[in-house]
Amino acid sequence: MKTTMPFNLLKTRLSGLLVASLLLGACSRDGETNQTTASGSGNAGSATSITIKGSDTVLPLAQQQAERYMAKNPDASITVVGGGTGVGLAAMQEGTTDLAMASRGLKTEEKLKLKAAKIDVQEVLIAYDALSIIVHPNNKVNQLTREQLEGIFTGKIANWKEVGGADEKIVAYSRETSSGTYEFFKEHVMDKKNYANGILMMPATGSIVQSVSQTPGAIGYIGLAYETKQVKSLKVSYDQGKTFVAPSMEAAKDKSYPISRPLYFFYDATVAGRVKSFVDYILSAEGQKTVQETGYIPLG
Known part of the structure; x- marks a missing residue:
């Protein structure tokens, strides 16, 4: 299923002094440069300010939720920044973000660091996501097994002819190590094996889409x-090639598509009073409707 993100023109009013507008499009999905600041027309003195940072996977969803929440709560101001799950969690530990977006759970070492910093971490499951394997549209290959994907990203399979494609070198793109998607793919698709040295690490998901669309062997x-x-997204098999399933919201919902994962917000309990209303909105029926409309899988 192809999903088109409904990014609208946001009008930003900060403290009644600054008015700026920005268009959230495909080009605005890349890492740290992708920042949304929105606030309503309420009095600056009563405004609630929330900062959200982290996973590029969660980023488009958080932007849409922030926009719609702002429309209902004119006294709030929300800033959304990408950069990767690791970046968001580090910012939470440093106290520079209220909500950390994550496309994976906390690692043991992260839990220990947060405990040492006396941060009472709260975890909120907000949605689910399916991970699509993409290639250039002209690629003849339409499906791959988990084992073949493991071989490609570990470097054991280097030419498309080895998996039924043309005699063409495979150019593999991955997220960088700070990304929760990087960690999830390594654990659940590569069976915890290491990425090949020649894998091209990209700073944001949008960069992978652009690179694959421009590289025939990608x-x-x-x-x-x-x-x-x-x-082009590929069908994937997790039963040694017996069954291949294409990524879609429906297949992720009924769990027939094997590469799906939970998405989270993490926050320090000390900011609960500031973020609770926004978090409750995302978990509400209206918020979960936005989850589905934005191309993710709702909780219910």
Whole structure:
């Protein structure tokens, strides 16, 4: 299923002094440069300010939720910045973000660091996501097994002819190590094996989409919500080639598509009073409707 993100023109009013507008499009999905600041028309003195940072997978969803929440709560101001799950969690530990977006759970070492910093971490499951394997549209290959994907990203399979394609070198793209998607793919698709040295690490999911769309021999992995007509998603088999399933919201919901994962917000309990209303909105029926409309899988 192809999903087109409904990014609207946001009008930003900060403290009644600054008015700026920005268009959230495909080009605004890349890492740290992708920042949304929105606030309503309420009095600056009563405004609630929330900062959200982290996973590029969660980023488009958080932007849409922030926009719609702002429309209902004119006294609030929300800033959303990408950069990767690791970046968001580090910012939470440093106290520079209220909510950390994550496309994976906390690692043991992260839990220990947060405990040492006396941070009472709260975890909120907000949605699910399917991970799409994408190639250039002209690639003849339409499906791959988990074992073949493991071989490609560990470097054991280097030519498309080895998996039924043309005699062409495989160019594999991955997220960088700070990304929760990088960690999830390594654990659940590569069976915890190491990436090949020649893998091209990209700073943001949007960069993978762009690179794969421009490189005939390319392959990469992205969140379902990032799919575009410029790339082709592959069917995947987790039963040694007996059954191949294409990524879609329906297949992720009924768990027939094997590469799906939970998405989270993490926050320090000390900011609960500031973020609770926004978190409750995301978990509400209206918020979960936005989850589905934005290309993710709702909780219910």
